[in-house]
Amino acid sequence: MNFEATFEELYPGLFRYCHRLTGDPDLSEDLAQEAFVRLYDRQVEGTDEGLRSWLFRTATHLVRDRYRIGENRRRLLEAHPVEPSGAEPPDETVQRKEEVAHVREALEHMTEREREMLMMRHAGFSYREIAEAVDVAASSVGTLLARAERNFASIYRPPGENG
Amino acid sequence: MTHLDDGRLRAMMDDELSDSDASSVRLHLEDCNPCVTRLAELEERSALVARALTQLDTAAPPTGAHSAVLERIKASRPSRASRPTRHDTRAEPPRSDGRGRFSRTPFARAAMLTLFLGASVATALPASPVRGWIASGWARAVDLFSSPENALTPVSPPEYGGPISNGDVGAQDGVLPGVRVDITGDEISVVLRGIDSGTTIVVRMVPGREAGASAGDPATFRTAEGRIEVLNAAGVVFVDLPQEATSASIEVNGGIYLRTAGERTDVTGTILLRTTDEIHLRVP
Numbered sequence: 001m002n003f004e005a006t007f008e009e010l011y012p013g014l015f016r017y018c019h020r021l022t023g024d025p026d027l028s029e030d031l032a033q034e035a036f037v038r039l040y041d042r043q044v045e046g047t048d049e050g051l052r053s054w055l056f057r058t059a060t061h062l063v064r065d066r067y068r069i070g071e072n073r074r075r076l077l078e079a080h081p082v083e084p085s086g087a088e089p090p091d092e093t094v095q096r097k098e099e100v101a102h103v104r105e106a107l108e109h110m111t112e113r114e115r116e117m118l119m120m121r122h123a124g125f126s127y128r129e130i131a132e133a134v135d136v137a138a139s140s141v142g143t144l145l146a147r148a149e150r151n152f153a154s155i156y157r158p159p160g161e162n163g
Numbered sequence: 164m165t166h167l168d169d170g171r172l173r174a175m176m177d178d179e180l181s182d183s184d185a186s187s188v189r190l191h192l193e194d195c196n197p198c199v200t201r202l203a204e205l206e207e208r209s210a211l212v213a214r215a216l217t218q219l220d221t222a223a224p225p226t227g228a229h230s231a232v233l234e235r236i237k238a239s240r241p242s243r244a245s246r247p248t249r250h251d252t253r254a255e256p257p258r259s260d261g262r263g264r265f266s267r268t269p270f271a272r273a274a275m276l277t278l279f280l281g282a283s284v285a286t287a288l289p290a291s292p293v294r295g296w297i298a299s300g301w302a303r304a305v306d307l308f309s310s311p312e313n314a315l316t317p318v319s320p321p322e323y324g325g326p327i328s329n330g331d332v333g334a335q336d337g338v339l340p341g342v343r344v345d346i347t348g349d350e351i352s353v354v355l356r357g358i359d360s361g362t363t364i365v366v367r368m369v370p371g372r373e374a375g376a377s378a379g380d381p382a383t384f385r386t387a388e389g390r391i392e393v394l395n396a397a398g399v400v401f402v403d404l405p406q407e408a409t410s411a412s413i414e415v416n417g418g419i420y421l422r423t424a425g426e427r428t429d430v431t432g433t434i435l436l437r438t439t440d441e442i443h444l445r446v447p
Contacts, residue, residue, distance in 0.1 A: 004229065007228075007229050007232065008229070011224060011228055011229070012224040015224040015225075015228070016220060016224070019219065019220070019221075019222055020216055020219045020220070023219065025221075025222035025225075028222070029224075029225050029228065029231075032224075032228070033228060033231055033232045033235060034235075036232045037232060037235045037236055037239060040232075040236050041236070041239065042438040042439040042440070043438065043439055044436065044437070044438040045436065045437055045438075046434065046435050046436025046437060046443065047435050047436065049435065050435035050436030050443055051436065053436070053443075054436055054438065054441075054443075096218075096221070099218045100218055100219060100221060102215075103215045103216070103218050103219055104219075106215070118212060118216070119216070121177070122212065122213050122216050126179070127174065127177070127179045127398075128361075128363060128398055128399055131379070131398055131399045132363060132365060132399045132443075135339055135377075135401070136339060136379065137339055137378070137379015137380055137398060137399075138379055138397065138398025138399055139379050139380050139381075139397070139398060140170070140379060140380075141170075141174075141179075142169070142170035142171060142172075142173035142174035142177070142179065143168065143169060143170030143173070144170075145173050145177075146169035146170055146172070146173040146205060147169070149205075149208045149209055149212050150169075150208065152212055152215070153208050153211060153212070156211070156215055158211065158214070158215070
């Protein structure tokens with residue numbers, strides 16, 4: 001396997017996937033790197049599709065292992081703390097953090113599996129790849145995605161509709 | 164008129180339906196305004212989610228990650244390499260001439276896999292970064308199988324004549340139904356019949372003495388002593404083979420895809436991916 005080429009091609013997307021799931025850049029970097037260490041360590045060989053699926057599935061399991069609900073909330077608070085008094089952050093920064101917090105809040109109301117399925121679908125994965133990653137029937141993916149997005153939309157308010 | 168459910172509409176939206184299914188959905192949409200409206204709602208909601216998720220991309224992938232990964236691999240190697248196995252002396256990698264007899268260990272069964280990489284995989288990946296190893300793997304496999312002592316002789320498992328019972332089915336809400344059996348006599352045979360073209364079979368080498376299979380609708384399951392049958396599966400089928408079985412085989416639509424016997428495992432199915440404890444096969 002050309003490890004370097006595979007890394008260059010897939011690492012940015014894997015990091016982004018982990019970051020969307022966890023909201024923590026340091027943890028995401030750690031998890032994405034660990035997935036590649038395991039790729040190397042377990043002598044994974046396969047097609048482009050197979051390697052991509054394996055990496056994202058491994059990262060999904062790593063996130064599950066290392067980022068449980070209680071830990072999730074704690075880290076989210078750390079990642080998006082209430083701005084301390086004193087130096088005022090730029091309005092743009094405040095607004096961006098608020099937008100992120102709104103998205104995170106909606107995601108928090110979803111199940112772990114719903115979050116993973118949404119992230120994978122919006123990262124371009126096929127129903128079969130999603131089914132393989134989260135251990136559900138491929139024939140159920142459409143139904144579960146539709147439900148996940150309905151749950152998300154019932155909580156989330158886009159910028160400009162929050163008040 | 165019976166309306167289409169959200170799952171089918173969502174699959175239509177994502178271009179995940181078969182040609183015939185998509186045609187019937189299109190036909191329905193021509194005469195059903197409520198479903199057209201519903202589809203538009205699903206599309207709008209999905210676009211909203213897509214926009215929302217991009218809000219989360221507040222950090223760029225760190226630079227220097229590749230070096231960091233290599234460092235971690237380097238740092239982890241001594242401890243991982245010294246991990247004891249039951250057959251350390253037999254867990255050596257295959258010789259460079261590709262004629263190594265692959266041993267069977269609980270931890271790294273794939274280290275002894277006699278891989279039969281499909282030529283079609285390599286030709287389908289003209290620009291793939293993994294083409295190099297596929298080509299070399301293919302050459303090694305051809306070399307290996309052209310050797311009389313290593314030749315794979317397809318043999319169908321015997322027809323099972325004992326009682327067969329329906330498997331445990333009934334998981335709800337998208338969780339895969341399936342069956343599990345304790346192996347007896349150290350042998351396990353997994354037979355998949357009526358499996359759709361394009362189905363992925365994920366073979367997992369699991370510790371212990373329990374074999375299992377799971378798949379979504381419309382799959383059905385039957386079990387007997389040392390035997391699991393999966394009928395009419397599509398999409399993804401998971402097969403767990405116990406590492407303690409001395410002999411195991413997976414038959415798909417009448418052909419042997421994988422067989423372990425004694426010290427070796429032969430794979431003849433089209434391989435999507437292999438690791439030290441997993442093999443992903445694709446039904447052509």
